[in-house]
Amino acid sequence: MNSTQTSQNITPQLRQWIVEQAQGGHSAEAVLQSMIASGWNEDVAIEAMETTLRGHLEKKAVEDGLPAAVPVPDAKLDESPLYLDLGDRRVAVLQVMHSPRVVVFGGLLSDEECDALIELARPKLARSLTVQAKTGGEEINADRTSNGMFFQRGENPLVTKIEERIARLLDWPMENGEGLQILHYTPGTEYKPHYDYFDPNEPGTPTILRRGGQRVGTVVMYLAEPEKGGGTVFPDIRLEVAPKRGNAVFFSYERAHPSTKTLHGGAPVLAGEKWIATKWLRERRFE
Template sequence: MSTSTQGTRQQVTPELRKWIVEQAQAGHSAESVLKAMIASGWTEDVAVDAMESTLRGHLNEQAVAQGLPAAVPVPEPDVAESPLYLDVGDRKVSVLQSMHDPRVIVFGGLLSDQECDELIELAKPRMARSLTVATKTGGEEVNADRTSNGMFFQRGENELCRRIEERIGRLVNWPVENGEGLQILQYMPGTEYKPHYDYFDPKEPGTPTILKRGGQRVGTIIMYLAEPEKGGGTVFPDVHLEVAPKRGNAVFFSYERAHPTTKSLHGGAPVLAGEKWIATKWLRERKFE
């Protein structure tokens, strides 16, 4: 394997990108490609960025050619250097677990006990049977797969919502205006939300209407407000992962294309004893209106 570059100028040229793709197709490892680039005069940071962006673009082109939706930018917490904590301005949040495929990150202490209690108390007078988006029409409907009670706050509806939304925006590096309002959900014994995807299926007739409000959903963060005595975990069946619903903690996951290949299938396991309360925040491609 060999390469020639304009290393002194450190410009990522089309020729370099073509060479990177050729090396990947020939079966060379990412480490060996990176070493060859550095040996040819590329600085490590430029080489890594060039390789990552090139291969990401190449994989996306292949996916689209096979009929998959194009990948889009997604929220991404700053965990590249494996930090134990993230400073989000008004709070230090623990990084408890990080998975790349699917992209799932578990955070500790995103919310205080007081914030959990306040959200529940503010939500209680407005609780009703939870609805789901009706992708055939763009409206809402009762769904037998979801047996919780719930309500929505408007984005920025009160000081508490604004504070939490701004904290989430800093945590996942995503504009606050791209988020839907906080949804509060209550699960009693026997209730659940069977495994589902949060993105909107492009094949459904109502999806174009839904997307007008802010584009596709690209990320979700589920915050646990009250712990059940048993059950109620957030499950990811494709990777056999279950996140325990510990009060104040949260699970974040993103999905760069509206397709099962993201492995973002997830659900709320049945509550076996006690009550589970959660706050869900969905993040869109663009400003949600």
């Protein structure tokens, strides 16, 4: 790259040079410092690197047979806020991971909301089912030993209030969410590690996707704390989120592939009971 370069336009030639440096094994920090030393404004250099490398990696991923990436929900965390004001509730930002995107929120639900969801769900509990990817239907799965039930989207004022809050939190349309699922775990029950997206290679997936496209994000809200165990585990990144009442963990996955590192599960409850509410978010309106 010419050290006398004065233009701050992000040209195709600059993008090609950035890709060549990455392919040559140079670190992102080394490439950035080289650009700054050559007269590039730091903000422009960072933008050029981020957009170029993101596009390059996406192109390579698709060439390697991965599904194309899609837009995903996300909270507004660019300025590293400690709290997010959602209008009806102030929510704490407790932990943020960028790749994969995992965010732990504090106080997303009040104690009263947690209790009310449990009491509304309790009479309707049944053995939890999983989606049968080969047919598009549902089935009992030995990997999932909880009891659960679904609320229809907007089924009652409490559910509507929580769904609207999640929509504001993650800047994602409320109608793109599946119904709120309530799950109850007792000692010895668990949900073994799994992915929430639908496997594109399974024959039943096209049927599932007609209802709203792929799942692109998950919110797990903790309604009641077990005495021991029951955390949400992410084996690929060696992360465990404690099931603290009122808190929630959010994670997104821009492509239906294990490369997202969103393998996760509910660790066995060792003592006490765990109640959670799960919200799955789709690409489009969920019908």
